[in-house]
Amino acid sequence: MDAMTTAMSIPSARLCTVPATRNLSSSVSFSTATSLLPKVSVTRGASVSLIRCIAEPAEKTTYTTSVNRNANIAKLQAGYLFPEIARRRNAHIQRYPDAKVISLGIGDTTEPIPTVITGAMEARARALSTLEGYSGYGAEQGEKPLRAGIGAAFYADLGIDETEIFVSDGAKCDITRLQLVFGPNVTMAAQDPSYPAYVDTSVMMGQTGLFQSDSQQYSKIQYMKCTPENDFFPDLSSTPRTDIIFFCSPNNPTGASASRKQLEELVAFAKKNGSIIVYDSAYAIYTSDDSPKSIYEIPGAKECAIETASFSKYAGFTGVRLGWTVVPKALKFADGHPVHTDFNRVMTTCFNGASNVAQAGGLACVSSEGLKAMHETVKFYKENTKILVETFESLGFKTFGGKNAPYVWVQFPGKSSWDVFSEILEQTHIVTTPGSGFGPGGEGFIRASAFGHRENILEASRRLKEYFGSKK
């Protein structure tokens, strides 16, 4: 039998409770589950108005291609965390249409972008309608002045050349492109808990085994536990060697930032093992103390570390999309081949540059006026963080982070993160992020994001105090 089995439009299981008076052919939905497709028999008449369904194997009724589903994608658990939270938030809004839901969840910026930055984007957009100002394809690696400007603003005196800085549409996208560079045969380690993209893209690339439901971990990934007990810095003496080490500091979700001494230890560990660190510094601008803001502050890091960063949380560019990744030319694969060359090949083959309008905004960000404006907005969010820390602490919860990061990591000992998430959403209409969504090490915590209008943060504080205060 070839694959041309006739494709019949068969109403599927979801339609089983649809009154038979509806027009069946127009109510067929492609979004319904396909594993069980129903036989339908309709009995018309006043007394019986529902369709009865009998499940039947899909292959008998629907056309499928003969292409096998990618086994690596099939390993992935549920949806990506944040769309899943959005789904639950939307379901909540449907149940409580009048509730004023406040999001401390996804870590989405809320404050307007300073006009010094938006003005530059406006001007660039306007210029695109003129002969002199029009530009087509830009360099896939980013516009030269922006690469230089990022270097000057964030890597001055660290010996990073502008050609080692690749501008992109964001750190999340660069993580995938880095995985394309590494390929399926590397081993990897990630902090536990951690931002989900590291682990999920590793699974997609085929670097891992199956998900183990008992440990809630994928086999072949080294999960580096980060807890209050170890100051959120992994015990490297017991961490097996891996090719790649993903490390985020200041950390999402715990808010912890690694000290200089800890990062020196990390670099020494990587160099002892010949590993490559992928250092995510997306929150470095939130650092208040003297913790390093770049991995390249650590001597020797250029030979073992890539750094990825973003304007998302610096300038409210979560929707504008602009980030960068530093790949030093001194970083080499075992055969001496520079990682830089391969990253450049992936960038030029799989990407076509960040939007020129966004890059104009980025260039304004790294001007002295732009930097000043960014720091003002960051200061505002840091005040929010302080309000959230005080709120949870006043209620007797132990909190972590919040000092060098816009995230507060709140401990609910002995409780399930998703239960706490649901309880807070149900009782206070506040969306948080369940700690376990970042890995098993996040179980028993929730993450509260400080991105929000001041009145919402204050209102969230009031509701939390009212609800948890009354429970005491």
Next chain:
Amino acid sequence: MDAMTTAMSIPSARLCTVPATRNLSSSVSFSTATSLLPKVSVTRGASVSLIRCIAEPAEKTTYTTSVNRNANIAKLQAGYLFPEIARRRNAHIQRYPDAKVISLGIGDTTEPIPTVITGAMEARARALSTLEGYSGYGAEQGEKPLRAGIGAAFYADLGIDETEIFVSDGAKCDITRLQLVFGPNVTMAAQDPSYPAYVDTSVMMGQTGLFQSDSQQYSKIQYMKCTPENDFFPDLSSTPRTDIIFFCSPNNPTGASASRKQLEELVAFAKKNGSIIVYDSAYAIYTSDDSPKSIYEIPGAKECAIETASFSKYAGFTGVRLGWTVVPKALKFADGHPVHTDFNRVMTTCFNGASNVAQAGGLACVSSEGLKAMHETVKFYKENTKILVETFESLGFKTFGGKNAPYVWVQFPGKSSWDVFSEILEQTHIVTTPGSGFGPGGEGFIRASAFGHRENILEASRRLKEYFGSKK
């Protein structure tokens, strides 16, 4: 020996001719070749001012990680085509600093974007600086009105739901994300010649074997030869079954567009084999005759085809970055799992949405005024195409394409494409694209792109007539 071999700052081979009076430590360059690293001995003095170098194995002098280079990336030949052309163009400009180089090469748009579109981008950028107009993370799949607008503008009456349309930062980027969905274990076919991203991303994903220098092809890829002899439509009766079939129409680089009958044949072939077609319709707006503008005009295509497209050549968005990909929910893997679900997972995990400013521009593009403005610009480029066709034909060259695409495919029988490329560049300061850069089937052709200011197209025509006319 562990990987911590001391990393000494050793000047490398490129420095061998640097006078010893330069400060060595500051002139060390990371970009130098690493396969041969030199021992350096410096003899100071007036009579001997050069450094003498003796090559020595790299591992003795430089730190490398122990991470093995990705074997799939290592399979890739040379650089990605267009950066390579840019490199040769730049070298030419250095040799002839006074020459006015005209590019008919990379296919980069040159005309200003209509103000109805840039105005919408300006307004969105400006709004981002206000409380009411600010927006952070958008849906990774694109803003709902834009998805609906693309559906209405390009898929009306074709039964495509807006949730089947994913907005992105461009078709090239989506091709990589589609490869991430498919994974390493699929087989693939591509037209020969074809846009290089299909083959290169397939190699990266590990779907292919090594490059065969005799055939100039990667093993395991089915190259579907498209030549004047077969009307640029592959002989499907002799094409082996593959999981994935990349197909671009109107075609880049040949400019050929498949007829309805040919596309019906392609869809029937895919369905017979249970294959998935990835249909690249990036140039559909250039279609002058009644060739289908979407694969979904062919009955049954929704069960076997993905379509990827872009605003790049519709609205001059090559630098703005905006495209879309249609994944019908009726398209299923062999096990019945919808491809749509996995593409959605890749989009949400590896991507964070197209720039909101670009999306505002996209929404203006699909308004009635925007569509009208786009067609005006397309009309202008099509007039350019006509000039180029007439130029080459008047010189006795056989040309193809140009009718439904902004590309003219010019035949130079018995000649090497790169030789023709070099000859034209050297003699007329015009950049073209060598046909063989699109695959071995492009050997003996060059592609001339119609994207250019009118005066440049006319000047190119004049120079070509002067040079080739005098050779007759």
